[in-house]
Amino acid sequence: xxxxxxxxxxxxxxxxxxxxxxxxxxxxxxxxxxxxxxxxxxxxxxxxxxxxxxxxxxxxxxxxxxxxxxxxxxxxxxxxxxxxxxxxxxxxxxxxxxxxxxxxxxxxxxxxxxxxxxxxxxxxxxx
Amino acid sequence: xxxxxxxxxxxxxxxxxxxxxxxxxxxxxxxxxxxxxxxxxxxxxxxxxxxxxxxxxxxxxxxxxxxxxxxxxxxxxxxxxxxxxxxxxxxxxxxxxxxxxxxxxxxxxxxxxxxxxxxxxxxxxxx
DNA sequence: CTGAATCCCCAGAGATACTG
DNA sequence: CAGTATCTCTGGGGATTCAG
Numbered sequence: 001x002x003x004x005x006x007x008x009x010x011x012x013x014x015x016x017x018x019x020x021x022x023x024x025x026x027x028x029x030x031x032x033x034x035x036x037x038x039x040x041x042x043x044x045x046x047x048x049x050x051x052x053x054x055x056x057x058x059x060x061x062x063x064x065x066x067x068x069x070x071x072x073x074x075x076x077x078x079x080x081x082x083x084x085x086x087x088x089x090x091x092x093x094x095x096x097x098x099x100x101x102x103x104x105x106x107x108x109x110x111x112x113x114x115x116x117x118x119x120x121x122x123x124x125x126x127x
Numbered sequence: 128x129x130x131x132x133x134x135x136x137x138x139x140x141x142x143x144x145x146x147x148x149x150x151x152x153x154x155x156x157x158x159x160x161x162x163x164x165x166x167x168x169x170x171x172x173x174x175x176x177x178x179x180x181x182x183x184x185x186x187x188x189x190x191x192x193x194x195x196x197x198x199x200x201x202x203x204x205x206x207x208x209x210x211x212x213x214x215x216x217x218x219x220x221x222x223x224x225x226x227x228x229x230x231x232x233x234x235x236x237x238x239x240x241x242x243x244x245x246x247x248x249x250x251x252x253x254x
Numbered sequence: 255c256t257g258a259a260t261c262c263c264c265a266g267a268g269a270t271a272c273t274g
Numbered sequence: 275c276a277g278t279a280t281c282t283c284t285g286g287g288g289a290t291t292c293a294g
Contacts, residue, residue: 018234019163036146045276082275102226107145172256209255
């Protein structure tokens with residue numbers, strides 16, 4: 001999503017769309033989920049894995065790195081054996097909390113309205 | 128994003144994460160942008176293209192179809208020549224407005240804090 | 255004008271194995 | 275424990291052409 005911007009010079013790209021700016025930060029495949037879990041407090045690497053077994057190690061690492069790079073989360077490394085790393089929201093990251101929480105609320109309320117299955121029906125109803 | 132769910136039976140997948148449900152609906156590459164523009168009122172196909180020249184015809188069509196399939200937007204076809212199609216938010220779609228507007232606000236406020244360029248610095252600062 | 259249909263490529267993502 | 279390092283491969287997405 002970010003690479004799309006490289007080399008392009010459309011004048012009113014993200015200028016016309018602040019929404020895009022936001023989605024650049026939280027729109028990654030698992031970023032919303034990660035941020036959501038961080039609202040409760042700091043989490044360790046394997047805690048995320050337990051919370052979402054379907055996220056692969058690789059993807060979890062990548063998404064965490066991008067969030068860190070964007071200044072949204074902080075990565076605290078404890079020089080212990082065995083190693084221990086804790087992720088937490090930064091001040092900047094906290095500004096995203098309202099959005100994440102609103103997304104959570106919407107998800108809870110409309111979970112049943114959203115059809116999760118593959119849509120087989122393609123009703124093109126003309127009128 | 129949606130296909131990921133097919134065939135998987137992780138117990139606490141989107142159950143643990145309502146955020147994921149929401150992102151399934153608005154997390155598509157251009158969906159946030161599209162929804163944002165629809166808040167002002169109905170839009171025609173080419174209006175979107177003018178608003179965001181960087182979206183290809185193909186992607187615009189695909190994203191619109193998915194949003195329609197999710198019941199978020201309505202596609203009104205006028206049987207005229209030349210053809211005319213108008214997209215608008217459904218009742219259901221309007222429930223997403225607060226989220227989109229919040230994302231817009233955040234984008235406006237933090238546009239400058241978000242580094243749009245490619246990050247070349249990879250400072251892994253241990254402590 | 256509003257798409258649908260193809261072709262095609264490569265980056266995103268999975269699987270697996272290895273490491274400090 | 276918390277990651278890298280490769281390898282692989284799919285499907286997301288661009289470019290182009292056709293259609294009602």
